Amino acid sequence: MIGKRTRSKRGGKKRESVKGEGWLLPATVSLLLHSLAVALLLLIVPTTETRKVNPVPRHVSAKMVTLERPEPAPKKPVPVAEKPAPKPIAKPRPDQQAIALKQKQAEERKKKQAEERRREERRKADLRRESERKLAEQREHERLERERRERKQKRLEQLQKQQEEEMLAALDRDAQAAEQAREDAELAAGYVGIIRQLVERQWIRPASARQGMKTVLRIQLLPTGELIKVRILAGSGNEAFDRSAYQSVERAAPFTELQDMEPRVFEENFRTLRFVFNPEDLLE
Amino acid sequence: MMLTGARVIRTLLLLKKPSVMWSLLFCLLMGPALAQAELTIEITKGNDKAIPVAVVPFAWSGSDLLQEEIAGIIGSDLRLSGQFAPISSKQFLGFPSKADEVFFGDWRLLGASYVLIGRVSEQSGNGYVVNYELFDVLGRRSVLRGEVTGSRDQLRAMAHKISDDVYENITGIPGVFSTRIVYVVAKRHDAKKTDYQLVYADMDGHRAVPILKSNKPILAPSWSPDGKKLAYVSFEAGRPAIYIQELASGERERVTNFPGLNSAPKWSPNGKKLAMVLSKDGNPEIYVLDLASRQLTQVTRHFALDNEPAWMPDGKSLVFTSNRGGSAQLYEVELASGETKRLSFDGKFNARARVFPDGKSMAFIHKGEGEASYNVAIQEMDTGRIRTLTSSPFEDAPDVSPNGRMLIYAAQGDSGVLGIISADGRVSFRLPSSEGDVREPAWSPYRK
Known part of the structure; x- marks a missing residue:
């Protein structure tokens, strides 16, 4: 459609006098539009592709989790055990307490x-x-x-x-x-x-x-x-x-x-x- | 073969094609055998040519000329045997008389297998000493060395002795060059007068000496086994009688004087008996006379003519000529049993046999079917195979040398001469003869 429009413009009014200007504008527009379309395509296609790729490595990552888990586990209990201790001491009110x-x-x-x-x-x-x-x-x-x-x-x-x-x-x-x-x-x-x-x-x-x-x-x-x-x-x-x-x-x-x-x-x-x-x- | 044993067998079992496996197994088994066997060449035949030998003239240190040329005598002795081919001294490159002068290469160049050298020197008194040495040219070594001594008139005998030693060393059997022969010579003067001589000579015909002279026939001399006596037939008393003569003394004894024939005496191998032909009872028969007891035993009893007995070496049987079968043929009779068998079947005439010392063959006079001549032939006892040795028109009275390698016989031409022939028939010689008709040679035993 874009191609047709540029062609009708060029061939419609001043064919001979405006030869240079008439070519340059539609070509630039066309190039831009094409670039946009290509950019859009490039933007859309990779996202879907990355999603599709995911399930395959999931197996692999799952395995890795089971392997890495034991490492972070011993780290967490240390901060958790320290934090609950100050909480009961900071709120001593009876009514609201019940x-x-x-x-x-x-x-x-x-x-x-x-x-x-x-x-x-x-x-x-x-x-x-x-x-x-x-x-x-x-x-x-x-x-x-x-x-x-x-x-x-x-x-x-x-x-x-x-x-x-x-x-x-x-x-x-x-x-x-x-x-x-x-x-x-x-x-x-x-x-x-x-x-x-x-x-x-x-x-x-x-x-x-x-x-x-x-x-x-x-x-x-x-x-x-x-x-x-x-x-x-x-x-x-x-x-x-x-x-x-x-x-x-x-x-x-x-x-x-x-x-x-x-x-x-x-x-x-x-x-x-x-x-x-x-x-x-x-x-x- | 390239693979190690265990692996080969394992791989063999893996192979699916049995034919391949078998051929491989064959290679494995045969390969080493083929590779390791040393090439062996079987030599089963020979040429039996005469052995080329060089007899170098013996050196002589004396002042006068030697009566005999020793090397020449030895050379002709060896040639006479038929087994040697002496090389002419004209070809010699040198004349060594000592061991260190012998250059084997020179003699090999001449084709000599052996070279004999020697030197003669005077012995104190009236004799000679001859030293000799025999060399094996091909083996490049000395194989025999000896010394012979003798008086001045014994040079020929000394040469014959050396011939015997050389012959025995090379052939492995004793030589016969020192043996003697006797034979009868008839000299016909005219129709009424013929002289007869019994002659004693070296086997090569030299040094001939008459030991009996008569104007009546002398026939059939026979040696005693010790070589000291002769038995023969003499007509000197007007009719045939058998005599024994001692060589050394010349003493004679008349043994038989029966009416009729007294002929063909032949000494037994042990020297105790004399076989002969007598016709005292009318027909010629073979008898055996015991010399000690003078007892006579009749051996044949046949209306035909039985003649010319010859002893087998074991002394148990006699071979004789008889015409009982219609023609003269040879028969053998066993003395103990009187059992008689015919030996000759080939031709119309086979007569006067002499048995070889080993008893395996006999020599006799043979006239073949349809042939005109009488020739010396040899027949093998076991096989009956016969071969004719000679070819002159009329031959008679063969006798065998004590080593069985040569025959002597009378060859009749215009007058009789003596011939010597090797037992294989290849080499023959005529002995130098005196005037007259030479007959009935008899070869002596070995001289001890």
Whole structure:
């Protein structure tokens, strides 16, 4: 409505001559009116909002009262006990005294009754508050308990999940390791075959060699395939046979074929080797 | 493997997939076993090549020249065994005669597994002392050291003794280079005149000495087990008779002179009996003569021809040749029971067996089915498996060395010569022979 009025003023009489003045006035008025309306709105809306907010904190404040009350209580009785003492001494008149006494008694009765009522109400309120508090406590307790259970359950699940993951990871690692080990073992087996052939080619059994004789040697190798050491772990009881065994290894060395091997496979398998010389193609 | 034991088991129980659990358990159980086992290589076969050995010429400190080259004799002995391959001295980088002069690297370079050095010095009086030392080149250590003494004419014997020691040290069985052989040589002058000699020699054919000469046939010499006597057949009295001759004294004794055949004497392992073939009752049969009591026991009773007895090492049975099955085959008869079984089944001709010292095989002359030649063969007693060792057209009379590693036999060509072959058949040699037809070699026992 205000907007329409300003527009009709502006467009009604002097359109061209009064161009500047005609714009400024209605704009100012409009601004003022708008500001007023906004101010009014701002004034009205917050009040209702503050009221609405109140009930929620009331619970909280109620609780706080019960907590703070015991503090002011001990303070009051001290001034109250001092004040009634001078009053009876200051009014000694008998006639008026009886009436006053009656009035006073009646007042006191009233007061007493009122006080009793108040006390009763307070007691009831206290009881109510107490039961409310208990209920709230119980609810709180239940809530906490529920939360605790949930947390525990969640943690257990988490733990189990974590352990499963760890296990699967370990399994994966093991599977990888097993795969690697299998590959290495195949590789090693190939080289074992080569070494066996080289040694068998060099093993000249003595005339006294017989089926069932057995000599066990341990040798130490360098990654270059060179022989560092040969040791007889278990002799056959026939010195010539034992000697033929270690001589065959000495003759077959260096096992230069091992140079092509991956260092890891060498370290794992070939740094020390056991040889069992056990002829199967001789007479007993 | 990464997790600790208790935790692993607990987690294993948490896992829902059983297959996962089992594979994990498998890893857990097998992992350490795989990781910890030391790689073991089983060597079950060998090449059985000849062992390369360097025999360094022995140092000699005397002024005159030695009659024999000791290292040369030892080298050829070892070669003859078939088990050694002496390296030519032309390749040697040095000629050590003392332990501190032996450089193992040099000998290894030549491929020698062993090196033998020695020195000969004159002994006060009329003899020599030979010191020798054997080194294991691959083990870089001395394995044998010895001293042999002998008179001036015993250098060959001293060399054979060293050969025996070296052979035994390396092979683990005694050498036979000091043993002897006897054989018959027939020299044919013309159609009417042939001379026969019983010859005694070193096993390598050297130092051959005739110990009996006759213008009538000499056959089938056999050694007494102590190596001091020989039994043989001689026709010197106009018909065959069995004689025993003591080697040292040359004394002879006629043991049998029965009508008909008196042939193929063979001394029992204990030296107390002589097996032989007699035909005094018409048909040739095997008999055993007790030398002390002169009691004769008939072993075979068969209308066929039984011949060429050979003792089993236990002295309880004899192997002999018989044609009772239609062709010449080998049989074994147990002396106590007379129980007889046939041993050879392969081929049309198997004859004149000699049993190995261990009793596990026998050597004999074999003619295979459809083959033209007679060859030396060896049959295993248990399995009956037979292998032919030689291949020349006509071979006869194999005998086994006392260590069972070599055979000696007569090889017939234009004239007979002696052959030596390793028991595995891989190495064979012809022994230097005198003029004439060489037959029926017999290998002596070990000389004590």
